[in-house]
Amino acid sequence: MRQAYRDEAMTKPIVSALIDTYNQGRYVEQALVSVMEQGLSPSELEIVVVDDGSTDNTPAIIQKFLPRVRYIRKKNGGQASAFNAAIPETHARGPGYVRAESRHRRRWPWALRGSRRRSTR
Secondary structure: OHHHHHHHHHHOOOEEEEEEEOOOHHHHHHHHHHHHOOOOOOOOEEEEEEEOOOOOOHHHHHHOOOOOEEEEEOOOOOHHHHHHHHHHHOOOOOEEEEEOOOOOOOOHHHHHHHHHHHHOO
């Protein structure tokens, strides 16, 4: 059983970055780039973007990042419903929530990973 857990852990990403967006076309590219510049490979960092029914250019911007980013488009329902749509699509132990208008310091996922490790002891 311990070996199975170890094998599963090796195939799962360390961090899942969930980005919700609604009409944030002017910011979402910056948020995606800042998350991808964290220094983690696609096998370590998965990125899920939930477009909560944007009517601006958000879908076209997100398309530029496919297939590196998993893209979910849904009818507008608010931030909580966007994150709820994304959570089942993640594969890491716990998601990191990212707002589309955010930029993130380098090492952001490592800080998240460390806080998750401490909280599970």
